[in-house]
Amino acid sequence: MRLLIKNGYVVDPAQSVNTGKSVYVEDGRVVGLLSHSDETPEGAEVIDATGMIVAPGFIDMHVHLREPGHEYKETIASGAAAAVAGGFTTVCAMPNTSPVNDNAAVTRFIIEQAERAALANVFPIGAITRNSEGNELAEMGEMKDAGIVAVSDDGRPVPSAGMMRRAMEYARGFDLPVIDHCEDKSLARGGVMHEGHWSLVLGMRGMPAAAEEVDALRNCQLAQLTGARTHLAHLSTRGAVEAVRRAKENGVPVTCEVAPHHWTLTDEAVQTYDTNTKMSPPLRSRDDIDAIIEALKDGTIDVIASDHAPHHADEKALEYDQAPFGIVGLETSVGLALDRLVNQDVISLERLVELYATNPAKILGWQDRGTLKAGAFADITVIDPQYSWHFDVRQSRSKSRNTPFDGYSLQGGVMATIVNGRVVFLNPDFAQPHQIKYREAAAN
């Protein structure tokens, strides 16, 4: 099967390409970049990407697909459909399913379900400790053999520094990055939002920024001690970002990510008591956003990840302090980044591609993803920074609707998503001269 993504503008920082090129794909792999003037290879299907940005497939390395165990919130199939509609060719599934992905059997189940859905690439992340309880190490070696790409106890961060040290030392031997959700539970316990002016006004218990920062600093020190590749998930405070900046300056193998809601909304949004503003880490202050924007610019932040966390409408309809943490984010991440970062001249398109493709692939140790080099998997995201659209959550592919971004008007969106050389998402507004054969997600 041959595919030519023609006349687009290719941005691929991994090979320092930032120029008008056509991408030629054969049998699921990139053959190479052609000049616009080159002839269309014989028998190739053509996507006319004139005026579009053609980038290596975007990777969201922090999503919750809820299967097995909470299929009423999301399934691997519905999550993968949301992923490709949001421009992601690859997602990494956090292990807080039921049962927890702390053994090879669960890992294999997730991979099989993803193959059945056949939309996005889904790579499981294994638990650090058994049942993510923080007491005993999970069988990382077995899970690695079965297909995990990293370990994390995500929402239940390893509380003991001693255990975290062992986990890092052990994971290092399997070349698995250790991902930590930085939260000192003794400081954050009972909190439902950021601790500050708005938590006082609203009368709700806050989670101080220090809860995240104490743990971020701990993890940086442990990364230095163990030499393990350490990735700090969804940072949201000035102090946490600063901790990473300093660790990087000292050559510590630390990387980090941020979620779109942490640079678009402040804790002021909580004043409606809308439970779609409740997530962990919580929406922070204006000053924290400023620090994150700065760190997105200067490279301290490596990755944008959505922390896609579907919850059923009934659960989110509870009182604010009783509703679960988390919002969906796969379908709004890239649009928000184009609208709020690229189109506001905060970051360049090249930097955007680094945050969404180049760096996640690097962190996960992939040579053949996150780039459009010859021989790489033909995972491709086509975006249009000028495309104006409305996010309507009723049109979402996800099973859940918990987003604070419903109704947002955004400039910049995803036009097509190609996974392993197969078109899996085509924006209806991305008119093509010829009928493109592609597999649209089955309705969930």
Add this chain to the structure above:
Amino acid sequence: MEMRLNGEQSTKYKAQSTNVSTNFQLKHLLGIRELSVDQITHLLDTADTFRDVSKREIKKVPALRGRTVINLFFEPSTRTRTSFEIAAKRLSADAVNISVSTSSVSKGETLLDTARNLEAMAPDCIVIRHSSAGAPLHLSRVCNAAIVNAGDGSHEHPTQALLDALTIREHKGRIEGLKVAIIGDVLHSRVARSNIYLLSKLGATVSVGGPGTLVPEEFAGLIEAGVRVERRIEDAIEGADVVMILRIQRERQADAFFPSMREYAVHFGLHAQHLDLAAPEAIVMHPGPMNRGIEVSSEIADGGRSLILDQVTNGVAVRMAVLYLLAGVAGKTETEPVKNGKDGSKEKKQRSRK
């Protein structure tokens, strides 16, 4: 980058936070923070007129005859629930009390489902107390009935602040220019928040005092006018015309907010000599229920400066005013609010003549 909420939500919020038209068409009473000075004054003036009703031999006016008021209490409460019930009955409303001792979640029914079921019985007003901040707002989104917040978590307790203001006004003749000290567990207090908003809107200055764990510095910026935050209660009380004491809960000791009730009583309890620091004629208030000998000594509680029982009396008047303005004729139509409770009896006379 501009922080914004999506269009639908922001209008929803607007509709609820500024739910007032020009002549006091307050749909719900969810908090003091979003009320205007005029609205507060109107509520207090209306409460003033209702105070007389409780002094009569026949303590009843027909103002809310045929209206249904549901008291939906998810937290134990004697004083507030009784106060609302008496207020409703003195206005001739049918009052129904629902006490949910366990949380809605453990009962298997959500708050919204409970609300929808009650709504289906067409009440005119639902008075709600709930341990979750924002629960009344949550309810107001699905109910046509007027929602009155009778205390939600640590958020607001608007009728308490109104009755406190009524009591202060009664004894001091004004609120503007007064110095008010609020002492104790400000962090967890909905009473403190509602009072800070209300008293500062009416021109008082507020200081708060207590241990650093319970009186965070951030309270200084709670309102635009600012709040004076003091570590020693003596400093907070100095020159105060009104001293408000907050209840301290034993559970806070377990959460390490202070070492012991004994130490709390010594360092943060109000004793007779503290009043020497306050302004002459200073008054003392407490929203109840009191821990005698802990946050307030009996000497003060039972002393001449204490208005604790006046507060309770005024509580009925304030809640009558709130129910009258929200669930009554004034709350339903554009007619001028009735100036005093006597109009009700006039109506009665007209009807008996027919």
